[in-house]
Amino acid sequence: METTTLTMPRIGDLAPDFEAMTTTGKIKFSDYIKGKWTILFSHPADFTPVCTTEMSGFALDQKFFDEHDTNLIGLSIDSIHAHIAWVNNVKKNTGVLFEFPIIADIDMSVSKLYGMLQPGESETAAVRAVFFIDPIGKIRLMMYYPLNVGRNMEEIKRALIALQTADKYKVALPLNWTPGEKAIVPPPKTVSEMIEREASDYEMVDFYLAKKELPMN
Ligand code: BEZ
Secondary structure, eight states, X not given: OOXXXXXXXXXXXXXXXXXEEETTEEEEHHHHHTTSEEEXXXXXXXXXXXXXXXXXXXXXXXXXXXXXXXXXXXXXXXOHXXXXXXXXXXXXXXOOOOOSOEEEOTTOHHHHHTTOOOTTXXXXXXXXXXXXXXXXXXXXXXXXXXXXXXXXXXXXXXXXXXXXHHHHHTOBOOTTOOTTSOEEEOOOSSHHHHHHHHTSOOEEEETTEEEEOOOOO
């Protein structure tokens, strides 16, 4: 049986660099992501229904991503001409403009680099991937969805806020955490930290599972 070796990025890797044509001009990815959070997301094809709902969802939440210091950048294995025609079509039909760049990955090079081309799903279309990349260029969270199931924008926004909150306050975030809820204090690393913790005002199930309020932003 023939097997295909795929490059799959991993959490903690530096985001692989590339140059590409996009709907806002040519970019060098390492320059584009420098100093800000970035969400890189792929869609299978222009002029398809689920993709249109998803791309419109990102565009409608552009203000949220701006307020969270986050660049958006889309990708599909389509030409610049197809991207521009689709952007124009969606704007005419619904009034929604995709302001973020969309990569024209016509040679599939970026899709392959980021594990977006998964042959068991499609040999020619990228799956619905989402990469959360931090301001130093590290991949911090990845999502991969199949062609026939759209992503959840609320979860994408929650995950971004969770990553930013975990970094800012050096905490971990429990199951189903949403902004405003208590965060998990990292477990003690020494016996004296463990004893100190008993005197704290943390909400504690036991010494290794303690939660605290975060300051209101
Ligand atoms: C869609 O976006 O609707 C779609 C794209 C590729 C395959 C299946 C659905």
